Amino acid sequence: MELFIQQVINGLSLGGIYALIALGYTMVYGIIELINFAHGDVYTMGSFFSIAIIGLLDASGQLHGLPLLLVLAVTLAGAMILCGIVGVLLERLAYRRLRNAPRLAPLITAIGASFILENIMQLWRGPSPIPFPSVVPNVTWHFGGVNLSSNEVLVVVMALALMAMLQIFIYNTRLGKAMRATAQDRDAAQLMGININMTIALTFFIGSALAGVGGFVSGIYYGSTWFYNGFEAGLKAFTAAVLGGIGNVAGAMLGGFVIGMVESLTAGFISDQWATVAVFLLLVLVLIFRPSGLLGEVLPDKV
């Protein structure tokens, strides 16, 4: 029982990170039907930017002078904005011109963009793992045989808070409505006066900024990163998005937590080595029995 609770806690933290990444996949897919394979690397860049910002604060002697919350806020905001810019640049430079091209073209471009980002990061910080500065003191609480760390709480709380904000944004603001309209029918959205280039860029910005949050919290959670980190995490987050129903924001969140939980429970009760297998097995099963994903709706025919 203790092992179960422990693995559920681990699964929630893992799932929170996957969910944050999965949101970007699903939002971009929802609006331009592109699987942005470079998205996992944007997540890694979130960790890299966080490390760089903390490094800058440290070099300027601010790191220990400022309150911890302010340091975290500055780092997080910086990582989000920089990742958002990377996402917008990707869309502008790599994907926009291919918007009406056959589907394979932007897909291959996305894979190419992924390689480019990975290589930029490798050139920047080298091929070895990079330690994430331990700015946040990690407190661990013991409940019987179960350990709960403050980092795990941080990951889950951040993930849930940002998801709630995203939901509010999408459903209750003018720009959120513009995003949904553009996702449903691009031409009709234009006829409403929506600037779809701006709306699509905004979608990339938000999705990438959320991946940046994922990079930031995963750095704190794992304590290190490396340039190739986003490959597997990205693949699993993509699986989460498909599992939840690609294009569906709530589905990506649910999918992220399900994937995290499956991975962690398999690791705990069967073996570490089977964890990834279990994740993809689950994907295969869902695709067989519910191809549109857990929350994916079977769309009514367009008139």
Next chain:
Amino acid sequence: MAALLDLRQIDAFYGRIQALHGVSLRVDQGEIVALIGSNGAGKTTTLRVISGLLRPARGQVIYVGQDITRLSPDLIVGRRLIQSPEGRRIFARMTVLENLQLGAYTRTSVTEVAESLEEVFTLFPRLKERVNQKGGTLSGGEQQMLAIGRALMSKPELLLLDEPSLGLSPLLVQTIFSIIQDINKRGVTILLIEQNARQALQIAHRGYVLETGSITMEDTAANLLASEEVRAAYLGGNVKAS
């Protein structure tokens, strides 16, 4: 009367296929102009060019004296040149209210938008009853009302209507056409595309006939209705022996 919209020698292509050949037409302030023609004649393409969804290869679109040929669709909407597209294209997964709010996307005054909403509900009481229902759950006629209502939410100066009667029962077609006339009487200029040529010409002031991408006739609606050629080709009349 001043020309509100003036299309000059428009050539438009889909890939290598030329869809419009030197199309020129004008719509004056306060008019209802009908653009009739068979399937594939280029009617929808003409509207796509006017709304900026398709860039013409040659020619100009002049609106209120200004060249809008190269403006993006959202900026054209900002000038109150609004299109209600073929097939209604309502946002199926959004509520009736959200659809109407999106119609007012470019408008900033909350009170004015609220007034427009009341106007739309007066014109289409059915929409008020269904205000929180998802667009996709409406009947065909209700969807058409929503599409027109949504276009009205932007307070159009010139309204482009693409096949508003498509797929509706004869009774509903009557209703929609009388509402179109009503909208026109409230000061909105209308360019109406229809396969239902007779109905369209009955409410229009003037009309154009489009055939395989070229304008072949232009006249007052009354003259077009009386014309043998139009009767034969579009009104189901007898072909005159020649």
